[in-house]
Amino acid sequence: MTRRLPRALAVLALLLAGAAALVWWLNVRGEPDLAAAAPDAPATPAQVARGAYLARAGNCAACHTSRGGAAYAGGTPIPTPFGTVYGSNLTPDAEHGLGRWTATEFWRAMHHGRSRDGRLLVPAFPYTSFTEVTRADADALFAYLRSLPPVPQPNRPHELRWPYNQQAALAVWRALYFRPGEYQSDPAQDAEWNRGAYLVRGLGHCAACHTTRNAWGASSERLPLSGGLIPMQNWYAPALTSVREASVADWPLDDVVALLQTGVSPRGWVTGPMAEVVLRSTQHLTREDLAAMGRYLQGLPQQPAPESQPRPAPGTETATLGSRLYEHHCAQCHGDAGEGAGGVYPPLAGNRAVTMASTVNLVQVVLQGGFAPATAGNPRPYGMPPFVLALSDREISAVLTYVRSAWGNDAPAVSELDVNQLRTTTAR
Incomplete structure (x- = not known):
């Protein structure tokens, strides 16, 4: 027995060492040799303009520009189930931003999820998708960011819980779920x-x-x-x-x-x-x-539509309450029969946003209001006011259950518990 224990420990140590080596290899495979990288070429105006367009395509400002802050200076809180991540400073500030970075280091961050100093980046930065971006586009994006005014704003440390704040845990996650790979065109498509x-x-x-x-x-x-x-x-x-x-x-x-x-x-x-x-x-x-x-x-492959199941009709009390609330609060915009109004207010009859299985968005719109973006093509959109203070959980449940079962709609009821859970979690 005493002889078997050292052998078992030795085997265990070898297995752990092998697993660690595999995780290490999976985290560094394909990374560029920074020492052998060619010096950065001067950015051209066309490259900078291209990078500005790509930054819009990637919606980079959403995570890297805090409300009321300088563009791309970071600090935006991004809540996750594992703690809060903060967007980093992408301006060319030498101390806190990209001032000392090279184009190859930036591409490594986009393609491999590794920072200039070698740290693994948390996947709230979506390098799991950005890994498909070409080197030319990454260089253009870098050229644009380097053209911005430098902002000496320090990066705020992430507030992740243990063990999610550990590089070792992140390395294991990446070994399991991340594969670097540039987009490859499908020759069967145009x-x-x-x-x-x-x-x-x-x-x-x-x-x-x-x-x-x-x-x-x-x-x-x-x-x-x-x-x-x-x-x-x-x-x-x-x-x-x-x-x-x-x-x-x-x-x-x-x-x-x-x-x-x-x-x-x-x-x-x-x-x-x-x-x-x-x-x-x-x-x-x-x-x-x-x-x-x-x-x-x-052209995405479509999921087969599930067989429709007969739905129990809402109770008389719920149906009566829902109908009355709809007439009082909703019909003026959405129509007596849920038909909507001339492209301004959406119809509710036959609207899949109303009848789909998940009722989360439907409840959120009633609680918090529904607002389309003010775009160049629709600069003055109409919105829906919030009812979070006007209607109780029971009332919201009743009116949504009514809407999901009226005018040919055939969807399950919305429970008071569904409404209450979203009301309490959204208010936090």
């Missing part, structure tokens, strides 16, 4: 489709919201863009692969472009986090790029 795929999967990082995450914060590779709850924001990013949610497979391409460019279209409206994406990012893209994104999204 140039427009491939351009759309590159933007959606890379700089657009649509999967960061529209894909379900596991308990460790990793996106599902098996079901990309199949919908997911946005952590900490309490909004549901609907599936882009389901006609019952947010698929555009059967939309005219012009309607897809209009939605991404203005926030409104004959087939739908955006609100919540997607309204910010349209405001800060997609409205600034060319029509050609938006059409390419639309082509790619239209």
Whole structure:
């Protein structure tokens, strides 16, 4: 027995050493040799302009510009289930920003998720998507950021709980869930489709919201863009692969472009986090790029529609209360029969945002209000006021249950518990 123990410990030590070596290799594979990198070439005006466009496409300012702060100077809090991450300073300040960085170091951060000093970056910075960005585009983005005025604003340390604040834990996460890899064109598709795929999967990082995450914060590779709850924001990013949610497979391409460019279209409206994406990012893209994104999204494999199940009708008391509340608070804009109003107020009859399985967004809009972005193509959007103080959990439950079962809609009831959970978590 005493002889077996040292052997067992030795075997265990070897296994641990082997596992550590594997994790190390998975974290450094393919990284560039910084010592052998060529010196940076001077940036051209065309490269800087290209980088400015790409920064809009990637919505970089959303995480790297704090409210009321200097552009790209960092400090934006990004809440996650593991603690708060803060956007870093991307201005060319020598001490706190990118002033001492090289283009190769910046590309390594985008492509491999590693900072200039060798630290592994937390994946709240979506290098899991940005890894698909080409070196030329990364260089252009770097050239643009280096052209900005330097801002001497220190980076705020992340406030992550243990063990999520440990580099070793992050290395294991990356070994399990991150694979660096530049976008490879699909030869079976044309140039427009491939351009759309590159933007959606890379700089657009649509999967960061529209894909379900596991308990460790990793996106599902098996079901990309199949919908997911946005952590900490309490909004549901609907599936882009389901006609019952947010698929555009059967939309005219012009309607897809209009939605991404203005926030409104004959087939739908955006609100919540997607309204910010349209405001800060997609409205600034060319029509050609938006059409390419639309082509790619239209071609996504579609989930089979589940068989419809008979729904129990809401109780008489709930139906009566819901109908009365709808008539008093909603009908003036959305119509007596949920038909909407002339492209200004969306219809509720047959609206998949109303009837899809997740009721998170529906409850959030009633609680917090619904506001489309003020874009160049729709500078004065109409909005919906919040009812968080006007209606109780029971009343919101009743009116939404009514809307989800009226005018041909056939969706399950919204419970008071659903409303209460969102009311209390959103108020924190």
